[in-house]
Amino acid sequence: MEEVETQKKTPTDHPILNVLKTRWSPRVFSPQPITEQQVKKLLEAGRWAPSSYNMQPWRVIWGIKGSETYDRIFDCLNEFNQGWAHSAQVLWLNAYKTDTNDDSGDENKHALHDLGLFMGNVLTQAEDIGIAxxxxAGIGATKAKKEFKFPENYVVATGVAFGHYGGNPEKLDDELQEQELKTERKRLKQQEFAFNGNFDN
Ligand SMILES: Cc1cc2nc3c(=O)[nH]c(=O)nc-3n(C[C@H](O)[C@H](O)[C@H](O)COP(=O)(O)O)c2cc1C
Known part of the structure; x- marks a missing residue:
C-alpha cells in the first residue's frame, strides 16, 4: 500500500493500514464544516460494525455546529473538554442499551465492547475522508441521559468531537498546545499486552 504523509509519527513495529497510522486525536480543528451527509456516512460505517448476537446496542445523539442540539451536547461535556471542544464541527454522544433485545431484562454484558467496535468503524471511515x-470520557453522563430523554436501560458512555485536521494549535492554552504539538504517538510494546501463553506481568 502506498504510504501517506502522517501529521504525527506512528512508530509501528509491523506494517499496518495507513488509516490506522495517520489517525490521531486533535483538540483543535480547522473551521471547515462537516456536512449532514458526512455525518450520515460516519453513522453508516458504525452501523455495519459487528456486535454480540447482532444486538447493535449503540445509540448516538449528534449535532452540527450552530444547531441547538450541538449546544445541548456541548453543555453535557465536563469543564476540561469544554475548554477545547468548541472548535469541533460536530459533537455527538454515545450511549448503549444495557439489556438484551429479548425482553428478558438480562444484562447485555458486551454492550460497551460493541459500542467500541462501532466507534472503531466510525474512526476508520472518518480518517479515510480526512475527518479527525x-x-x-469526560462528560456528565447522568445529565446527558436526562437531557436527551434516554430511558432507564441506557448508559451514556462518551462524547465525541469531530472536525477536519489542520486547526491552529495557538488557539489552545499552553499545556494543551504542548500536547497537541507532540510529534510522536506512543503505545505499549506488544509484549506488554499480548501473551502467547500465560498472562505475564
Ligand atoms: C473512551 C475514550 C475516552 C477519552 N476521553 C478523553 C477525554 O475526556 N478528554 C480528552 O481530551 N481526551 C480523551 N480521550 C483521548 C485519548 O486520550 C487519546 O485517544 C489517547 O491519548 C491516544 O491518542 P491518539 O488517539 O491521538 O492516538 C479519550 C479516548 C477514548 C478512546
Whole structure:
C-alpha cells in the first residue's frame, strides 16, 4: 500500500493500514464544516460494525455546529473538554442499551465492547475522508441521559468531537498546545499486552 504523509509519527513495529497510522486525536480543528451527509456516512460505517448476537446496542445523539442540539451536547461535556471542544464541527454522544433485545431484562454484558467496535468503524471511515475524531470520557453522563430523554436501560458512555485536521494549535492554552504539538504517538510494546501463553506481568 502506498504510504501517506502522517501529521504525527506512528512508530509501528509491523506494517499496518495507513488509516490506522495517520489517525490521531486533535483538540483543535480547522473551521471547515462537516456536512449532514458526512455525518450520515460516519453513522453508516458504525452501523455495519459487528456486535454480540447482532444486538447493535449503540445509540448516538449528534449535532452540527450552530444547531441547538450541538449546544445541548456541548453543555453535557465536563469543564476540561469544554475548554477545547468548541472548535469541533460536530459533537455527538454515545450511549448503549444495557439489556438484551429479548425482553428478558438480562444484562447485555458486551454492550460497551460493541459500542467500541462501532466507534472503531466510525474512526476508520472518518480518517479515510480526512475527518479527525476526539473521543471523550469526560462528560456528565447522568445529565446527558436526562437531557436527551434516554430511558432507564441506557448508559451514556462518551462524547465525541469531530472536525477536519489542520486547526491552529495557538488557539489552545499552553499545556494543551504542548500536547497537541507532540510529534510522536506512543503505545505499549506488544509484549506488554499480548501473551502467547500465560498472562505475564
Ligand atoms: C473512551 C475514550 C475516552 C477519552 N476521553 C478523553 C477525554 O475526556 N478528554 C480528552 O481530551 N481526551 C480523551 N480521550 C483521548 C485519548 O486520550 C487519546 O485517544 C489517547 O491519548 C491516544 O491518542 P491518539 O488517539 O491521538 O492516538 C479519550 C479516548 C477514548 C478512546
Amino acid at each position: 475524531v476526539h473521543q471523550m
